[in-house]
Amino acid sequence: MSDLLRLATAGSVDDGKSTLVGRLLYDTKSVLADQLDAVHRASVDRGLAGPDLSLLVDGLRSEREQGITIDVAYRYFATPRRSFVLADTPGHVQYTRNTVTGASTAQLAILLVDARKGVIEQTRRHAAVLALLGVPRLVLAVNKIDLVDYNESVFALIAKEFAAHAAALGYSESDVVTVPVSALVGDNVVERSANTPWYTGPTLLDHLETVPVEPDPHHVPFRFPVQYVIRPRTPEHPDYRGYAGQVAAGTVRPGDEIVVLPSGGRSLVERIDTPDGELAEATAGQSVTLILSHDLDISRGDLISTASAPPTVTDEFGATLCWLADKDLRPNSRILLKHGTKTTPAFVTELISRFDEQKLSSVEFPESLQLNEIGQVRLRTAEPLPIDDYTVSRRTGAFLVIDAGDGTTLAAGLVGAPLPVRDAVSPGP
Structure with missing residues (x-):
C-alpha cells in the first residue's frame, strides 16, 4: 500500500468542502497553534460561537471576505x-477549470453533496470531469447530514442516485464509497458518530487511510521531457553535457538504452546526477540530470524515452478538451499547444463532438466549444510531438492549449481519452 495519497475535493458551492478539509486538519491535529489562534480570532470577529474551520483552507483574503473558495x-x-496531499477546489461553475487542475494528479476524489439538495447539476458535472481525468476512486460525502436529522432514507436515496450516475461513467461499485458526514459537527469525518447508528461503513478518515491507491506511474515506460541542457564549460568540467528535467513516468537506470524524440537518436544512460550525488535509479516525480554515452543533438522540449517502448511521434491526433476560456473554440482555430516542456503552434482541424455531462450523451460536429464544455477534437501541430x-500515461498524455496572443490557458487536453457517453445525437438547428 502506498504511504502517500493524493486526493482532491469537488462539489457545488456552499456544500462545505473547505469546512470538511478544515475538520480533517483539525481533528488529525495537523494545525499549528498560531494558525488555530488566527482562525479563532477571525471567527470571533464574525460573531461565531465556535471556530470556522473553513478558514484553515480559505487562505486568500478575498475568499475570507466572501466566504467562498476561488x-x-x-x-x-x-x-x-x-x-x-489534498487539493481543495472551488465549487462555482465558472471555476470548473480549477477542478481540472486540482484533480489532474489525484488518486482519489471526495465529491461533496448537501444532504438537503442531493445530487445536482454541478455534482454530475464534477463527476464527469473526474471520470474523464481518470481519477480511479471516488468518495461521495453526503454533508450536512445533521440538517436532515440524520435521516437514513435521505442518505440512501442520494447514495443510490449517485451510484447509478457513477456506474454510467464507468466506475465499478467498489470504486465508490458513500459516507454520511457533518463537517461542521464532525460526524463520521474522523470519529464515528453515534447519531448515525444505521451507518456501518468506515469514517471518511478510515477510508482515506486504508483505500488501496494507484501508485505513481513507475510501471509505465520511462519518459523524461528535457527542461534544460547543462553545459558549464568550466576547467573542472570541460566536457560536461547533462540533460536536466523531471521524470514524468517510469524508471531509469544507468545502462538503460534510450531514444531521443522526435529526432530518433539513440544512446545509453551513463549516469544520473543530482546536487546530492549520483543515483542508482530515478523514478517518476524526481528531478535529475541525465548523462548519456553519446553526444547527441538534444534541446529543451525534446523527450528522452525508453528505447523499447517509445511514445508515438505524430503531428496529428485526436484529443479531448476541457474548454476553460470565455471565448469559444471553433473549427480552424489557431492555438499554441504546450506538451511537456515543448510549446508549438497548432491548428484545430475538426470539432468531433461535444459532451453533455448531465445526460451522458454527445452532440456530433458542434459549431463550437464554450466555457466549461468538454469535447473531442482533432489537432494538427506545426512540429511532430512524442505523445502517449x-x-x-497521464503526464505525457496531457497538454495545455494556450492563447498565442496573451499566453493565457484556454483548455486542458487529454490525448485520446474517449468520452463516457451513452449515445450521440446530431446538433440541433
Whole structure:
C-alpha cells in the first residue's frame, strides 16, 4: 500500500468542502497553534460561537471576505498510517477549470453533496470531469447530514442516485464509497458518530487511510521531457553535457538504452546526477540530470524515452478538451499547444463532438466549444510531438492549449481519452 495519497475535493458551492478539509486538519491535529489562534480570532470577529474551520483552507483574503473558495488550495497532512496531499477546489461553475487542475494528479476524489439538495447539476458535472481525468476512486460525502436529522432514507436515496450516475461513467461499485458526514459537527469525518447508528461503513478518515491507491506511474515506460541542457564549460568540467528535467513516468537506470524524440537518436544512460550525488535509479516525480554515452543533438522540449517502448511521434491526433476560456473554440482555430516542456503552434482541424455531462450523451460536429464544455477534437501541430494516450500515461498524455496572443490557458487536453457517453445525437438547428 502506498504511504502517500493524493486526493482532491469537488462539489457545488456552499456544500462545505473547505469546512470538511478544515475538520480533517483539525481533528488529525495537523494545525499549528498560531494558525488555530488566527482562525479563532477571525471567527470571533464574525460573531461565531465556535471556530470556522473553513478558514484553515480559505487562505486568500478575498475568499475570507466572501466566504467562498476561488482558487485551488493545497494542504499537506499526515496520520500514523499515511501521508496526504489534498487539493481543495472551488465549487462555482465558472471555476470548473480549477477542478481540472486540482484533480489532474489525484488518486482519489471526495465529491461533496448537501444532504438537503442531493445530487445536482454541478455534482454530475464534477463527476464527469473526474471520470474523464481518470481519477480511479471516488468518495461521495453526503454533508450536512445533521440538517436532515440524520435521516437514513435521505442518505440512501442520494447514495443510490449517485451510484447509478457513477456506474454510467464507468466506475465499478467498489470504486465508490458513500459516507454520511457533518463537517461542521464532525460526524463520521474522523470519529464515528453515534447519531448515525444505521451507518456501518468506515469514517471518511478510515477510508482515506486504508483505500488501496494507484501508485505513481513507475510501471509505465520511462519518459523524461528535457527542461534544460547543462553545459558549464568550466576547467573542472570541460566536457560536461547533462540533460536536466523531471521524470514524468517510469524508471531509469544507468545502462538503460534510450531514444531521443522526435529526432530518433539513440544512446545509453551513463549516469544520473543530482546536487546530492549520483543515483542508482530515478523514478517518476524526481528531478535529475541525465548523462548519456553519446553526444547527441538534444534541446529543451525534446523527450528522452525508453528505447523499447517509445511514445508515438505524430503531428496529428485526436484529443479531448476541457474548454476553460470565455471565448469559444471553433473549427480552424489557431492555438499554441504546450506538451511537456515543448510549446508549438497548432491548428484545430475538426470539432468531433461535444459532451453533455448531465445526460451522458454527445452532440456530433458542434459549431463550437464554450466555457466549461468538454469535447473531442482533432489537432494538427506545426512540429511532430512524442505523445502517449492519456489512459496509458497521464503526464505525457496531457497538454495545455494556450492563447498565442496573451499566453493565457484556454483548455486542458487529454490525448485520446474517449468520452463516457451513452449515445450521440446530431446538433440541433
